[in-house]
Amino acid sequence: MNEHAVRKDRDVPASSFGELRIVTSSALQNLTLPQASNTLLGFELPIEVRLYQQMMLIRLVEERLLDLFSQGLLFGTTHTSIGQEANAVGVVNALDRDRDIIWSNHRCHGHFIAYSGEVEGLFAEIMGRVTGICGGRGGSQHLCFRNFHSNGIQGGIAPVAVGSALARKDEGAVAVVFLGDGTMGEGAVYESLNLAAIFGAPVLFVIEDNEIAQTTPKNLTVSGSIVARAEPFGIRTFAYDGNDPVEICELAQEAVSYVRAESRPCWLYLRTERIGPHSKGDDTRPALRLEQARARDPIPPMRRRVANFEEIDDFCRSVVDRAVESAAAAAMARG
Amino acid sequence: MRVVESINRALHDLMEANLRLVILGEDIIDPYGGAFKVTKGLSSAYQDRVWTTPISEGSIVGMAAGLALKGRPAIVELMFGDFIALAADQIINHAAKFRWMYNDQVEVPIIIRAPMGGRRGYGPTHSQSLEKHFCGVPGLTVLATHEYADPGALLHRAFASRSPHLIIENKVMYSRPVLGAAALPCPPDADIVILTYGGCVEHAVAAANKLAEEEEIATAVVAVEQLSPFPGEDILSQVGNCSRVIAVEEGSPGWGFASECARALIGRVKHFSALAGPDHPIPSSREWEDDLLPGVNAIQAACIDLFTRG
Numbered sequence: 001m002n003e004h005a006v007r008k009d010r011d012v013p014a015s016s017f018g019e020l021r022i023v024t025s026s027a028l029q030n031l032t033l034p035q036a037s038n039t040l041l042g043f044e045l046p047i048e049v050r051l052y053q054q055m056m057l058i059r060l061v062e063e064r065l066l067d068l069f070s071q072g073l074l075f076g077t078t079h080t081s082i083g084q085e086a087n088a089v090g091v092v093n094a095l096d097r098d099r100d101i102i103w104s105n106h107r108c109h110g111h112f113i114a115y116s117g118e119v120e121g122l123f124a125e126i127m128g129r130v131t132g133i134c135g136g137r138g139g140s141q142h143l144c145f146r147n148f149h150s151n152g153i154q155g156g157i158a159p160v161a162v163g164s165a166l167a168r169k170d171e172g173a174v175a176v177v178f179l180g181d182g183t184m185g186e187g188a189v190y191e192s193l194n195l196a197a198i199f200g201a202p203v204l205f206v207i208e209d210n211e212i213a214q215t216t217p218k219n220l221t222v223s224g225s226i227v228a229r230a231e232p233f234g235i236r237t238f239a240y241d242g243n244d245p246v247e248i249c250e251l252a253q254e255a256v257s258y259v260r261a262e263s264r265p266c267w268l269y270l271r272t273e274r275i276g277p278h279s280k281g282d283d284t285r286p287a288l289r290l291e292q293a294r295a296r297d298p299i300p301p302m303r304r305r306v307a308n309f310e311e312i313d314d315f316c317r318s319v320v321d322r323a324v325e326s327a328a329a330a331a332m333a334r335g
Numbered sequence: 336m337r338v339v340e341s342i343n344r345a346l347h348d349l350m351e352a353n354l355r356l357v358i359l360g361e362d363i364i365d366p367y368g369g370a371f372k373v374t375k376g377l378s379s380a381y382q383d384r385v386w387t388t389p390i391s392e393g394s395i396v397g398m399a400a401g402l403a404l405k406g407r408p409a410i411v412e413l414m415f416g417d418f419i420a421l422a423a424d425q426i427i428n429h430a431a432k433f434r435w436m437y438n439d440q441v442e443v444p445i446i447i448r449a450p451m452g453g454r455r456g457y458g459p460t461h462s463q464s465l466e467k468h469f470c471g472v473p474g475l476t477v478l479a480t481h482e483y484a485d486p487g488a489l490l491h492r493a494f495a496s497r498s499p500h501l502i503i504e505n506k507v508m509y510s511r512p513v514l515g516a517a518a519l520p521c522p523p524d525a526d527i528v529i530l531t532y533g534g535c536v537e538h539a540v541a542a543a544n545k546l547a548e549e550e551e552i553a554t555a556v557v558a559v560e561q562l563s564p565f566p567g568e569d570i571l572s573q574v575g576n577c578s579r580v581i582a583v584e585e586g587s588p589g590w591g592f593a594s595e596c597a598r599a600l601i602g603r604v605k606h607f608s609a610l611a612g613p614d615h616p617i618p619s620s621r622e623w624e625d626d627l628l629p630g631v632n633a634i635q636a637a638c639i640d641l642f643t644r645g
Contacts, residue, residue, distance in 0.1 A: 101405065134438040144437035149404075151436075153428045159394035160429055163401020163409075175401075188424075191394035198389065199398075 040117040051245040052302045055085040056316045058110040078140040081110040083275030086298035090248025101175040103161040106141040108150035124327035136333025155186025165201040182213025193233045196265035203265045210274040230267030241271035243298040339509040345487030359386040360412030392421035400430040408444040416449035431474035444497040452505040452534040459616035464586035470563035477563040479503040479533040505534030525555035531583040532559040542634035567599035578605040
């Protein structure tokens, strides 16, 4: 690793997030918003509060998804990112939502919510409703909204992200692709690193290392160092281990600025913890390991930094309630 | 004009008319101009939009899909069609799926050109006709070039549709002259119709001409350009009232072109037979390879057999 830098000595100015589009959601109608906040993603809020609100929104959305599953109200599968929300909000808030591109994987809800705020569209999609973000065609892991895309094939999105970055390079856009420790087994990742370096693609590879691939621990699937993987391709690397959304956002901003300015790829390694199961009720980790994972939950430390967290929690809860209610009222997609 | 020149001309025209179009593939830049010289001159004329790539067939196709999805149409050359197996995931689970899966919010204008077929002595991994494995993939159109149509026009048609296309080119055919549809045997009230595509068309035409001269069996050749989605109605109308049909393909037998032809013709023809390549890999030995792939003599014999059945 040639970088392991987290700067704590500077604030992130709101203006550096570019011209943020205000995302409207019908789930917002008739809701009383917390004071000083008038968007779902809290664009006007100080960075800490904004990131907390987004993390809480993701957490409550995914807890509700698991709840709906256990009630038999959902079908198929879903992969929650409970415990990994700091990565989603940290990285996505370092982007310019108007032009940057996101490619995400099977565990994409957090990235999607942080980018779009489309809570109702996500619920409706997973519930197979016509009002879903992809009309009920994609479901949990195949989402598309403006420049956000996800797909359920491990590693396959990496070369697509390289191509999309090259397509929009002239506009100064950056493409981000989210990968995990489990994806390190896919050859497409390494082909993509080579292609991105050779063609000068402005791609930020974000590796969320939660140390487990479905049920198989990292020591059985990954040889060598994930952090060191991109350097032999001549790709600059940043690494972080801390689960603090503000620090992640600062580091991601530095990485994104480099990618945009130099039109070069970058490898951003984030050590994280998956607190929930791979999908539903399939967590085979021993109790002690789960306890270690829960000890790194990014939400409790933020509650000590956000004075009105209860107000925000209530707000997010009511957004989720409305979204589920509204999605459930829509017609099932039948083609 | 030879087939290779027709395709090369079309690529030049498309590059000139579409300033965002990118061509990518292995060894495609000048002075080499591609393993079969199809991209000759393009990198000299459009230096910044013709990209020679590492040997990464899967990711080249993935990169092309990403380019296309975000506004830069792309044409990918696979050096040998055999290498398409490496790109199967990108074609099936990415490029061909994106538009429908994302509820028609995106389009993916990419063309993958794949030189297929044997009769050059290249052996088991450089002589195959693997197109059937990509036929029936929703969201992907599979076309096959032949010299009795306009190969360049086929490329233009694929580009204009702005959706994922796989174009099968035959590596022997590249050096053949473009003959046009008028050169296809099309006798009225044909005794037999040969349905075929790609590199087999040449052999089917030669067989049909011999059958007319030597056996007085009037044989028509229908050269199919679109393999998938299969144009069943069109084939039905071209077969017309003829009661004997034979399907000829170079790939391995079963689950392929002949099966689709038979499906389209169920209950419509009295006698149907099929000729295909071997059910084992293609040998390197030139003579052995020729014995195995459907050639003039084999097609002629199969037609006579079909004719004598009634």
